[in-house]
Every structure is written in C-alpha cells, then in structure tokens.
Amino acid sequence: xxxxxxxxxxxxxxxxxxxxxxxxxxxxxxxxxxxxxxxxxxxxxxxxxxxxxxxxxxxxxxxxxxxxxxxxxxxxxxxxxxxxxxxxxxxxxxxxxxxxxxxxxxxxxxxxxxxxxxxxxxxxxxxxxxxxxxxxxxxxxxxxxxxxxxxxxxxxxxxxxxxxxxxxxxxxxxxxxxxxxxxxxxxxxxxxxxxxxxxxx
Amino acid sequence: xxxxxxxxxxxxxxxxxxxxxxxxxxxxxxxxxxxxxxxxxxxxxxxxxxxxxxxxxxxxxxxxxxxxxxxxxxxxxxxxxxxxxxxxxxxxxxxxxxxxxxxxxxxxxxxxxxxxxxxxxxxxxxxxxxxxxxxxxxxxxxxxxxxxxxxxxxxxxxxxxxxxxxxxxxxxxxxxxxxxxxxxxxxxxxxxxxxxxxxxxxxxxxxxxxxxxxxxxxxxxxxxxxxxxxxxxxxxxxxxxxxxxxxxxxxxxxxxxxxxxxxxxxxxxxxxxxxxxxxxxxxxxxxxxxxxxxxxxxxxxxxxxxxxxxxxxxxxxxxxxxxxxxxxxxxxxxxxxxxxxxxxxxxxxxxxxxxxxxxxxxxxxxxxxxxxxxxxxxxxxxxxxxxxxxxxxxxxxxxxxxxxxxxxxxxxxxxxxxxxxxxxxxxxxxxxxxxxxxxxxxxxxxxxxxxxxxxxxxxxxxxxxxxxxxxxxxxxxxxx
Numbered sequence: 001x002x003x004x005x006x007x008x009x010x011x012x013x014x015x016x017x018x019x020x021x022x023x024x025x026x027x028x029x030x031x032x033x034x035x036x037x038x039x040x041x042x043x044x045x046x047x048x049x050x051x052x053x054x055x056x057x058x059x060x061x062x063x064x065x066x067x068x069x070x071x072x073x074x075x076x077x078x079x080x081x082x083x084x085x086x087x088x089x090x091x092x093x094x095x096x097x098x099x100x101x102x103x104x105x106x107x108x109x110x111x112x113x114x115x116x117x118x119x120x121x122x123x124x125x126x127x128x129x130x131x132x133x134x135x136x137x138x139x140x141x142x143x144x145x146x147x148x149x150x151x152x153x154x155x156x157x158x159x160x161x162x163x164x165x166x167x168x169x170x171x172x173x174x175x176x177x178x179x180x181x182x183x184x185x186x187x188x189x190x191x192x193x194x195x196x197x198x199x200x201x
Numbered sequence: 202x203x204x205x206x207x208x209x210x211x212x213x214x215x216x217x218x219x220x221x222x223x224x225x226x227x228x229x230x231x232x233x234x235x236x237x238x239x240x241x242x243x244x245x246x247x248x249x250x251x252x253x254x255x256x257x258x259x260x261x262x263x264x265x266x267x268x269x270x271x272x273x274x275x276x277x278x279x280x281x282x283x284x285x286x287x288x289x290x291x292x293x294x295x296x297x298x299x300x301x302x303x304x305x306x307x308x309x310x311x312x313x314x315x316x317x318x319x320x321x322x323x324x325x326x327x328x329x330x331x332x333x334x335x336x337x338x339x340x341x342x343x344x345x346x347x348x349x350x351x352x353x354x355x356x357x358x359x360x361x362x363x364x365x366x367x368x369x370x371x372x373x374x375x376x377x378x379x380x381x382x383x384x385x386x387x388x389x390x391x392x393x394x395x396x397x398x399x400x401x402x403x404x405x406x407x408x409x410x411x412x413x414x415x416x417x418x419x420x421x422x423x424x425x426x427x428x429x430x431x432x433x434x435x436x437x438x439x440x441x442x443x444x445x446x447x448x449x450x451x452x453x454x455x456x457x458x459x460x461x462x463x464x465x466x467x468x469x470x471x472x473x474x475x476x477x478x479x480x481x482x483x484x485x486x487x488x489x490x491x492x493x494x495x496x497x498x499x500x501x502x503x504x505x506x507x508x509x510x511x512x513x514x515x516x517x518x519x520x521x522x523x524x525x526x527x528x529x530x531x532x533x534x535x536x537x538x539x540x541x542x543x544x545x546x547x548x549x550x551x552x553x554x555x556x557x558x559x560x561x562x563x564x565x566x567x568x569x570x571x572x573x574x575x576x577x578x579x580x581x582x583x584x585x586x587x588x589x590x591x592x593x594x595x596x597x598x599x600x601x602x603x604x605x606x607x608x609x610x611x612x613x614x615x616x617x618x619x620x621x622x623x624x625x626x627x628x629x630x631x632x633x634x635x636x637x638x639x640x641x642x643x644x645x646x647x648x649x650x651x652x653x654x655x656x657x658x659x660x661x662x663x664x665x666x667x668x669x670x671x672x673x674x675x676x677x678x679x680x681x
Contacts, residue, residue, distance in 0.1 A: 099409075101403045101405040101406045101409070102376070102405075102406060102409055105379050105406070120372065124365070127361070127365060133357070136361055140361065140364050140365060140368070143365065143368050144368055147368060147371060147372050147375070150372070150375070151375055154375070154379060156375055156378055156379065159327075159378060159381075159390065160389060161325050161326075161327035161328065161389050161390060162327055162375060162378065164327065164328075164331065165327045165330060165331055165371065168331045168334065168335075169334065172334075172335075172338055173334070173338070173364065176338045176341060176342075176360065177360065177364075180341065180345075180353075180356065180357055180360060183345065183348075183353050184353060184357060187348075187349075187350045187353050188350065188353075196350075196354040196357070196358075
C-alpha cells in the first residue's frame with residue numbers, strides 16, 4: 001500500500017511519511033520474529049530500523065524538503081493512469097504461475113511472498129518512473145524494505161550474515177545517499193534529476 | 202593471517218590519514234600500506250598455488266581465481282598509489298585541488314582497496330556482497346572528487362544504478378540461501394557449504410536466482426545493458442581511480458558472478474549460465490564496438506573498451522573449455538594494460554587539461570614517452586600480436602568456433618570494428634600536428650614509471666608465466 005502511495009503521491013512530505021510507515025511495518029515483522037526466537041541480533045536490527053529508517057531518515061527528508069521548499073515532488077515519466085496500469089501489470093506478474101517456485105519457498109506464506117515480490121517490482125518501477133532524486137532514494141530504500149520483507153516471509157531472517165547485510169545497508173547507504181542528495185541540491189539547486197545533463201560528451 | 206594483515210593495514214592507514222596533517226606522511230603511509238598488501242598478496246598466492254584453497258580463518262577463503270584477482274588488486278593498487286602521489290601533486294600545483302582533497306583521496310583509496318580485498322577473500326556470499334557495496338560507497342566519493350556538477354552527476358548515477366544492481370544481487374543471493382534454510386542451517390553460510398547443499402534447491406529457483414545475481418553483480422561488472430554508469434564514472438574520476446575501477450573492480454564483481462555460476466551449474470547444468478554469459482558478453486562487445494566509433498572523449502573511449510573486454514571475458518567463461526583459460530588470461534592482461542592506459546590518460550590530461558579527443562594534437566611530439574605507452578597499450582588491448590591479449594582472444598574465439606561459430610564470428614567482427622574505431626581516435630591524438638601553444642616534454646618521471654612497470658609486467662607475462670601463477674591459472678580453469 002505504501003509503495004502504491006509513493007507512486008501516486010505528489011508531495012514529498014507525504015512520501016517521506018509513507019516511507020517511515022513502511023519501515024515501521026518492516027520493523028514490526030522483525031519484532032515479531034524476535035519474540036518468537038529471542039535472537040538478540042534481530043533485536044539490534046529492530047532498533048536500527050526504528051532509529052534510522054522510521055525516525056531519522058524521514059525526519060532528514062522532511063527537514064530537507066522544508067529547508068529547500070521542495071513541497072511538491074517533480075514529475076514522473078509515465079502519467080497517473082499509465083502508472084496505475086503498470087502497477088497492475090507488475091502485481092499480476094508477481095502472482096503469475098511462472099514465479100510459483102519463488103513464492104512457494106514457504107507454502108504457508110505464499111500470498112505474503114507474492115506480495116513482497118510485487119513490492120520489489122513496484123519499487124523498481126518507482127525508481128525508474130520518478131525524476132526526483134528524493135523519490136529515487138525512497139525507491140531504492142523501498143526496494144530494500146521489499147527485499148527484507150521477502151527475507152522475513154521466506155524465513156531467512158535468522159541468518160546472521162543476512163542480518164549483518166541488512167544492518168550495513170541501513171546504516172551506511174542512507175548516510176551516503178543523503179550526503180549525495182545535499183550535494184545535488186548544492187550544485188544543481190534542485191532535486192530534479194532531469195536537470196542533470198552534463199554528461200553528454 | 203596475511204589477509205587480515207592486508208585489510209587491517211589498509212584500514213588503519215585510512216584512519217591515520219584522517220588524522221595526519223602532513224601530506225608527505227599521508228603519501229608515505231599509503232605507499233607502505235599498498236606495498237604491504239602487494240607483498241602479502243604474493244605470499245597468499247604462492248600458498249594457494251600449492252594448497253589449492255587457503256582458508257586461514259573462518260571468514261576468509263581464497264581459491265585460485267580469488268588469488269589471481271588478489272594479485273591484480275595488489276599489483277595495480279600499489280602502482281596506482283605511487284602514481285597518485287605525483288598525479289595529485291601536479292593537480293595541486295595547477296590549483297585544481299588542495300590538501301583536504303588529497304587527504305580525502307588517500308583515505309578513500311585505502312578503504313576502496315580494503316573493500317576489494319575483502320570481496321574476493323570473504324568466505325561468505327553476504328560478506329562478499331557487503332564488501333562490493335562498500336566499494337560502491339567509497340568510490341562514489343572518489344568519482345565526485347572534483348566536486349563539479351558533471352562529476353556529481355556521474356557519481357549519483359553510479360550510486361543509484363549500482364545500488365539497485367547490488368540490491369537485486371542481494372535478492373538473488375538470498376534465494377540461494379533458501380536451500381540452506383530447508384536444512385535448518387542458521388549459521389554463517391560459506392561458498393563451500395552453499396555449494397554442498399545446493400542440490401536441495403529447486404532448479405527453477407536456482408535459475409531465477411542466477412538471473413538476479415547476473416543482473417545485479419553484472420551491473421558492477423559493466424555488462425551491457427547495465428553498463429550505463431561505467432563510461433560516466435570512469436571519465437569523471439581521477440585517472441588513477443579510473444585505472445582501479447576499470448582494471449580491478451570489474452574483475453572483483455565478475456569473480457562473484459562466477460562463484461554463483463558454479464553453484465547454479467550444480468543444480469541446472471552448465472548450459473543455462475553459459476548461454477546467459479554468452480548473450481550478455483556478446484551484447485556488451487556490440488554496444489562498445491559501435492559507441493567507440495563515435496566517441497569524443499578518450500577516457501570514455503577506454504571505459505567502453507573495458508565494457509568490450511568484460512564482454513569478451515563473459516564470452517570466454519560462457520564458451521567453457523579453452524575459453525575459460527582465455528578468459529582468465531584476458532582478465533590478467535586486461536587489468537594490467539587498461540590500468541596503464543588510464544594512467545597514461547591521466548598524464549595526457551595533466552598536459553592538455555582536457556579529455557576531448559579533438560583537442561589532443563601532436564601527442565607524440567608533446568608527450569613522447571607517454572604517447573608510446575598509450576600506443577603500446579592500444580595495440581595490446583585490441584589484441585594485436587605478440588601481446589598476451591592476442592592469445593587470450595584467440596583461445597576464446599577458437600573455443601567458440603567449435604560450438605557457436607556464428608556468435609564467435611560475430612564477436613570477431615565486432616572486435617575488428619572496435620579496433621578500427623580505437624585506431625582512428627589514437628591516430629588523431631598522436632600522429633597529428635603539434636599545437637604551437639603547448640610546451641613539449643614529460644612533466645615527471647614518476648608519471649612515467651608506474652605505467653611502464655604495468656606494461657613491462659604485461660609484456661613479460663605475454664611470453665612467460667611464472668610457475669606459481671601458471672598453477673593458479675590451471676587450477677582456476679579446471680574449477681570454473
């Protein structure tokens with residue numbers, strides 16, 4: 001739902017809130033897993049998601065939006081009806097029988113896995129379709145959340161290596177991406193990536 | 202212990218560089234760190250050549266191909282660090298950068314090298330993924346090093362495209378992990394344990410997983426159509442970083458793809474992964490060959506040449522048999538030559554202050570030694586005999602002719618097109634009339650020695666391969 005909202009939202013502020021909400025849901029999945037297993041690394045992941053993805057990242061984005069008067073997000077490559085049609089097609093593909101082996105990893109969670117797979121596809125569409133740097137970052141972060149959701153539904157969240165991978169991505173990637181976003185704003189005066197046209201040689 | 206020593210040395214030097222306020226000390230420490238890495242890498246390579254696999258610690262494991270790539274990282278890393286010292290000094294004299302930038306450069310360079318070492322030595326696929334992601338994050342700042350809008354744009358493109366690619370690679374990786382979860386294994390999954398348990402994986406999942414891995418890590422390898430970040434990033438980064446990106450980093454990502462290939466082959470047979478590698482390889486060669494013809498920037502020209510060469514390697518691994526031998530040799534020769542070419546390109550840039558091919562005139566008169574290096578590099582990289590790449594290309598194409606004659610003939614035709622395009626640009630740059638306002642002469646011996654060393658190593662390896670390296674190559678070929 002939050003990914004569809006991210007697709008349709010015209011306001012950066014609401015998009016940031018939607019991302020925070022999406023991360024909160026992912027955090028609740030991990031929290032549930034912690035209560036079931038008492039795995040302390042999972043608890044660490046819960047805290048990291050809460051601090052970085054639920055609180056800090058949306059707050060940073062909102063501050064950036066307010067500071068630079070980025071009230072409205074920039075345009076998309078596809079118009080709204082075409083975006084909705086694309087969303088429907090991608091969701092259909094995720095539920096298509098060809099992906100059955102993928103969504104049947106845990107038969108009991110087949111619907112959830114199909115949902116996570118469609119979220120992955122929709123996040124990719126979000127990154128491609130939006131022209132704003134902030135929307136692209138939200139798209140990448142949303143893609144990450146979707147993959148993490150798939151990890152949880154596939155019952156892989158207990159794997160310590162995967163947990164470390166997730167922790168690394170949460171901590172470092174957001175930091176680097178936000179630094180770059182500030183650099184883009186400084187150099188281009190906008191977060192609209194279509195204004196970046198210096199690489200034509 | 203050697204691997205831990207290499208990585209900790211590089212990380213400690215990176216941290217020290219943040220604190221140190223004297224440029225000379227930063228340069229000295231960085232050279233020491235890279236020379237330690239080179240020495241220890243040789244030690245590891247010799248051990249792997251005799252033992253097959255070297256796994257001194259649970260988190261590290263080096264196989265033959267890993268050892269070859271370790272040697273490439275260490276050798277090119279050491280040479281580029283030496284070159285960087287003089288290159289950045291010249292840029293400081295020209296007022297392009299100040300001390301803060303120099304410090305930032307050496308901090309990131311050491312982190313970048315450490316991340317690449319970690320990626321090839323990690324025994325766990327997720328740690329390899331984390332390390333490759335770390336290379337993206339450290340190099341993003343090196344690409345935006347000059348802080349110009351075009352550099353920021355290139356870095357942003359690099360960051361977004363590679364992050365998406367690596368997330369897809371991560372998704373592919375976790376699909377492989379489902380074979381372990383069914384066994385109830387919750388510990389650290391190594392490449393070996395993944396290979397041992399992969400028979401439990403549904404073949405369809407294995408195929409989907411490999412597609413995600415190939416698209417994901419293939420983005421980092423620079424395979425078309427996921428290559429779009431590569432020419433921008435390589436052309437905007439400082440020349441020594443372009444040398445590392447092109448000559449080393451692409452190979453690091455390719456090693457990860459090949460490790461997943463072996464795992465996938467166990468479940469679905471070789472044809473599936475081979476066909477994918479051939480398709481992506483051929484497409485990469487085609488894209489590069491036609492774009493090179495109309496290229497206007499010599500650093501982008503070299504970047505497209507890298508896309509072509511990664512395509513040739515993919516083709517070699519796809520063909521199998523002697524093609525694998527050709528691909529491994531190609532990896533070694535390409536790393537050395539391309540790094541030497543980028544370093545020479547850096548010297549040309551320092552002299553002409555432009556990367557436009559049209560503005561480089563009379564190269565042979567103005568920069569005689571560097572121009573000769575560039576010409577030798579051009580002949581070597583395009584597969585002119587007697588250089589090693591001629592042999593590696595012949596091995597790949599001749600193997601391909603047995604099973605895929607049309608694809609091999611097409612690849613050969615595209616290589617010829619690329620040669621013509623490359624030759625046209627090179628002749629314009631070096632055999633044209635010297636401009637009157639540009640002073641002739643090389644700026645420093647320390648800008649000549651590093652590419653010279655790389656070319657000398659390449660020429661020696663074209664005729665003689667030391668026994669320990671020969672064993673590593675043979676073992677890698679028999680495994681992959």
